[in-house]
Amino acid sequence: METAFAGAGETLPEDDRFVCPFCHRAARLPTSPKPLCESRTCACGAVVLGAAVGDYDEITDEAIGLFGVPVRPEAAGYEVALRMELLRAGVAIRPGVVRRVELGDGFDQRRQYVWFRRKDHAGGG
Numbered sequence: 178m179e180t181a182f183a184g185a186g187e188t189l190p191e192d193d194r195f196v197c198p199f200c201h202r203a204a205r206l207p208t209s210p211k212p213l214c215e216s217r218t219c220a221c222g223a224v225v226l227g228a229a230v231g232d233y234d235e236i237t238d239e240a241i242g243l244f245g246v247p248v249r250p251e252a253a254g255y256e257v258a259l260r261m262e263l264l265r266a267g268v269a270i271r272p273g274v275v276r277r278v279e280l281g282d283g284f285d286q287r288r289q290y291v292w293f294r295r296k297d298h299a300g301g302g
C-alpha cells in the first residue's frame with residue numbers, strides 16, 4: 178500500500194515521517210550502527226531507512242546489513258531478490274511516507290522511507 182504524495186505545500190510535523198507503521202508511535206531512537214541513510218529506530222524494534230526516491234536498493238542494502246541477513250550469491254546485486262532474502266530471514270517490510278527534504282543551498286530531495294522489523298523480535302532466538 179503506497180502513501181499518496183500530496184505534492185507541494187504539504188506541511189506536516191517533522192516526526193510524521195517517523196511514525197512507525199507497526200506500532201503507530203514516533204520512532205525517536207538513533208539507529209545503531211549508524212547507517213549511511215537517514216534512519217531511526219522505534220521502541221518496538223522497527224527501523225526506518227530513508228533515501229532518495231528511486232534509491233530503493235540503497236535502503237535494501239542497509240537493511241540487509243542492519244539485520245545481518247545472509248545473502249545467497251544468486252541474490253547479490255538484485256534489489257528484488259535481496260528484498261526476498263529479508264522476508265525469508267523473517268524481516269517484515271512496510272512502505273513509509275515520501276517527503277521532500279531540504280538539503281540546503283536551494284536543493285531538496287524527494288525521499289522515501291521504508292520500515293523493517295524482525296518478525297520474531299519478541300520470541301528470542
Ligand SMILES: [Zn+2]
Nearest residue numbers: 197200219221
Ligand atoms: Zn514501532
